[in-house]
Amino acid sequence: MQNEALRQAQIDLEASRDRYVDLYEFSPVGYITLSPAGLIEQINLTGSTLLGEDRNQLTQKRFALFVAPEERDLWQLVFMRLLGRNGNESCELMMQRKDGTLFHAHLDNLHIxxxxxxVRIALSDISDRYHAEEELRIAAIAFESQEGMMVSDSHGVIVRVNQAFTRLTGYSAAEAVGQTAxxxxxxxxxxxxxxxxxQALRDRGFWQGEIWNKRKSGKVYAEWLTISAVKDPKGVITHYVGTFSDITQNKEAEAEIHRLAYYDSLTFLPNRRLLLDRLSQALxxxxxxxxHGALLFLDLxxxxxxxxxxxxxxxxxxxxxxAQRLRVEVREGDTVSRLGGDEFVxxxxxxxxxxxxxxxxxQMVSEKLVSALAVPYKLDGCEFHYTTSIGVTxxxxxxxxxxxxLRQADMAVYRAKRDGRNRQCFFDPTMQSKLDEHSAMVVDLRQAMQRGELALYFQPQMDNKQRIIGAEALLRWQHPQRGLVMPDVFIPVAEETGLIIPIGQWVLECACSQIKVWSEHSATRELCLAINVSPLQFRQSGFVEDVERILVATGADPHRLRIELTEGLVIENVADTINRMQVLKALGIGFSMDDFGTGFSSLSYLKRLPLDELKIDRSFVNDLVTDPNDAAIAKTIIIMGQTLGLNVIAExxxxxxxLALLKQYGCNAFQGYLFSRPIPLSAFEEFIDSVEIKELPWLRKDL
Structure with missing residues (x-):
């Protein structure tokens, strides 16, 4: 009986030991015993599994090797504190398995x-808890982001809002919670x-888009809203999470971009781009x-x-x-546009x-607009009177x-201006043929210089004893199909296209070369040659340098070159004109004011100009004998020139x-058909042989 009791006690003891071993070996916690040197003396199966190495290989291995390198110093401090006193200390470390993978661990350390x-260690893998806490921290930070957030229950009742919600809407959390959206x-x-x-939230669990909401202050604003449905494991919606941002500035910026792209910034009228779009729709x-419709082109x-x-x-x-007057005068559905400058459509x-x-x-609308725009304007405290020309197609x-x-309307407004301004004019289909002819002339004129079709003709200039004193070089265009094209036909085209600049330079080079040739012959060395310079060419920044370069290159005597300028060119910028003239005058070049009396001459600047000559326009010479007014003007110009010490020539x-009347008035130089038409160089040189040449005193170098 006693033996049976002992045997049963032995069985119970072994069972108890087995239970202990099971609890020890298979506990969810790793148990590790370290020596004072930090070496592993004992470790359970869970511990070896956590460290990723067979238990037999772990005995007498340094535990610190399984601590992540960046945290080994921390572990060493904890371990040394434990050895220095009895008691326990807990810590959290990043551990490193044998294969190099890492995991977050909690260590309960006890010194015996x-x-x-x-030192006994209870080692727990807390990676899941750590990641969960990390996600909670991220979620908390995200919830308090710059975007407004609102959480509602399945019935749409607000249960939570973030600080950004309060900032964007003006409602505090206390005011919003318990309310619906x-x-x-x-x-x-x-x-x-x-x-x-x-419906989208129920079907897809998601909705996103622009929405206009209202702040607590009553101000309406635009927001970009995203709503997501939150479901439980059974798929039942429990909450809705709304995230939104204020995009009012974006909408305003879009409106501003649209306005800049399609509307004139000064008048806020549709610009050319929007006009073209609306015109295409109208067609x-x-x-x-x-x-039918109509296009009205207005030019102030x-x-x-x-x-x-x-x-x-x-x-x-x-x-x-x-712009304001135009808006008032047209129908609501009509378009008023500003193309730029003073052009409206x-x-x-x-x-x-x-x-x-x-x-x-x-026509009725055009006449109404002409009248409306002719009413005086009160601008900056002053009254101004302005009119408008309108082209209609x-x-x-x-x-x-x-x-x-647009081209037809533009042509019509050009005709309205030509016919006296302050009127409307309809497009005439014959204008199109003129436009086509104009385009063809531009093409031909571009090629004229290359083909050698341009030539200089010369018209003699005579003194009062019918002796030749010089000539005016006049440009002609010998076109292979058109024949001889006169300057009044092609010069406006050249000025409009900018071709006048290379053409003008070519004329200057030819004239200087001719002066050099004439200087080598006794019969022509005293002649002075006049050329016309267009305002566009004269205003070129390098014009003065070009003239000087050409004079040097050709070897021409600058005292034999005279440049004719129009009154319009002079008054456009008097100071700049005088400066350029003085530089050229210093070289020896003479200046003549062409078409004098037809512009807006002023004695105040006329006396400042370094002129040598005034040229009486042919319009005053034509009716000189029969029209007392023309005679009086011609006589006045002659007296004015003499008073200012200028030579006067009548063309x-x-x-x-x-001729007799001009001589009587005191004019001493003449040019015109009475003496010769403009003629080619060969004919001009024959003309020279038949007349006497006189040198003018004001052309002598020594004076």
């Missing part, structure tokens, strides 16, 4: 003193909008409904004068007032199916392109009577 001191409704969206939103509508008369005399600020005030749509009626309606469907219509002299 005795004959063989030990309708607290923020602006009234700009109808019921259908919200029905679609909730499409006209093609569908058969109605003499606007440049206002800008130049009163400054751009006053000019801008005028443009704004013009009015687009009239759906006038009538009848072309005549449409033209009459467009009709359109019907796609018969003409947008570009063609356009065609009869003996004109």
């Amino acid at each position: 003193d005795g004959e063989q001191p030990q 309708s607290l923020l409704r602006s009234g700009r969206h109808d019921k259908l909008f919200y029905d679609h939103m909730w 499409a509508i006209s093609a569908r409904n058969g109605h 008369d003499n606007f440049k004068v206002l800008n130049d005399t009163r400054g751009h600020a006053v000019g801008d005030l005028l443009l704004k007032e013009v 009015v687009l009239l749509e759906e006038l009538s199916v009848n072309a005549t009626e449409s033209a009459f309606a467009a 009709l359109f019907h469907g796609h018969a003409d392109s947008v570009d063609t219509l 356009g002299v065609e009869t003996e009577e004109q």
Whole structure:
């Protein structure tokens, strides 16, 4: 019996030991015993699994090797504190398995003193808890981000908001919690909008888009809203999370970008880009409904004068007032546009199916606009009177392109200005043929210099004893198909296209070369040669240097070269003109004022100009004998020239009577058909042989 009791006790003891071993070995916590040297003496199966190495290989291995390198110093401090006293200390470390992988661990450390001191460690993997806490921290930070956040239950009742919500809406958490999202409704969206939103949340668990909400202050603002549905494991929606940001500035910026792209910044009228778009739409509508429309091109008369005399600020005030008057005078559906500068366009749509009626309606509107814009303007405390020229063209469907219509209206306004300004003019189809001819002339003129089609003709200039004193070089164009083209035909085209600059330089080079040739012959060395210089060429920044370079290159005597300038060129910028003339005058070049008396001459600047000669315009010479006014003007110019010490030459002299009267008034130089037409160089040199040459005193170098 006693033996049986002992055997049973032994069985119970072994069972108890097995339970202990199981608890020790398979505990969810790793148990590790370290020596005072930090070496592993004992470790359970869980511990070896956590460290990623077989238990047999871990015995007598340094525990610190399984601590992540960056935290070994921390472990060493903890371990040394434990050895220095009895007791326990906990810590959290980043551990490193044998394969190099890392995990977050919690260590409960106990120092046991005795004959063989030990440190016992309970090692737990807390990676899941650490990551969960990290996610909670991130979520907390995200919830308090710069974007507004609102959490509601499944019924839409607000249960939580963040600080950004309060900042963006003006509602505190206490004011918002317990309310529904309708607290923020602006009234700009109808019921259908919200029905679609909730339907998307039910079907897809997600909605995103722009929405207009209202702050506590009552101010409506635009926001970008994202709503996500939160579901439980069974798929039942428990909450909604809304995230939003204020995009009011973005919407305002978009509106500003649109305004800058499609509207004039000064008048806020549609610009060229928007006009072209609306005109294209108008053509499409006209093609569908058969109605005619009209395009009105408006150009303010003499606007440049206002800008130049009163400054751009006053000019801008005028443009704004013009824009306002145009808006008032047209129908609501019509388009008023500013193309730039002082150019406006009015687009009239759906006038009538009848072309005549449409033209009459467009004419009525044009006349009304002319009258409205002619009313005096009060600008900057002063009253100004300005008029407008209008060009009109009709359109019907796609018969003409947008570009063609604009070109037609532009041509019509040009004609209105030509006919006296302050009026309206309809486009005449014959204008198109002139435009085509003009374009062809531009092409031909570009090639004329390369082909050698340009030539200088020479018209003699005579003294009162009919002795030759010089000549004026006049440009001619010998076109292979057009024949001889006169300057009044192609010079305006050259000035318009800028071709006048290379052509003018070519004339200057030819004239200087001819002066050099004449200087080598006794019969021609005393001749003076005059050339015309266009305002565009004269205003070129390098004009003075070009003249000096050409004189040096050709070897021409500058005292034999005379440059003729128009009054318009001189008064455009008197100071700059005088400066350029003085530099050229210092070289020996003479100056003549061409067409004198036809412009706006002023004695105040005339006496400042380094002129040598005044040229009486042919318009005063034509009727000199029969018109007392022309005679008086011619006589006045002659007396003025003599008073200022200037030579005076009359151009356009065609009869003996004109010559006699001019001589009587004291004129001492003449040019015109009475003596010779402009003729080629060979004919001019023959003419020289038949007359006497006289040297003018004011051309001598020694004076």
